[in-house]
Amino acid sequence: MSIKINKSWLSEQTDEVQSVIGMLLEHIKKQDERIAQLEKRNAELEKRLGITPQNSSLPPSTQHPHAKPASNKPKSKRKQGGQKGHKKHQRELVLGDYQMLKRKGIRRHLHLVCLAHLLLTHHSLKAVGAQACQKKEIPLPRFHERITTLRQQIRHDQVMSFTRIIKQKRIRHRIREHLMNI
DSSP states (O other): OOOOOOHHHHHTSOHHHHHHHHHHHHHHHHHHHHHHHHHHHHHHHHHHHTOOTTSSSOOGGGSOTTOOOOOOSOOOSSOSSOOTTOOOOOOOOOHHHHHHSOHHHHHHHHHHHHHHHHHHTHHHHHHHGGGGTTTSOOOOOOHHHHHHHHHHHHHHHHHHHHHTTOOOHHHHHHHHHHHHTO
């Protein structure tokens, strides 16, 4: 920062005033240079120290709560995530993973297991009827028939849970009929 003095005004002053003003301007110029030098050194030292509220007496409010330290690592040209040709690593699902799923997903899974058990045992015996009491060979329903029954039951459950939120009975009943006949 330099101070500019009008030369015509300075020439009107006495020699003593001119010499004092010259000395003061020279002194101000040296101080400006020294200040710039010290500010530069201060910036370098702060950069080296990495002053944060955790390692200095700065108040915590001077740093953003989610601030991360700047990385010195150069940015990679690759995209985030798995790269092409990389072998997939996946751990096996255990009971804990099922517990972390939504409650409805767990209920649906258990419902399917129970329904499959029912279809494979009790439903088969019920379909045969009175032959179960006799000591004859009991023909079980074919796999395709069991799968069809299972799909119908799942569809019925999905339609019922979907339409449960509809308040008006008449509309809810019509939508259920329509969805079940699709």
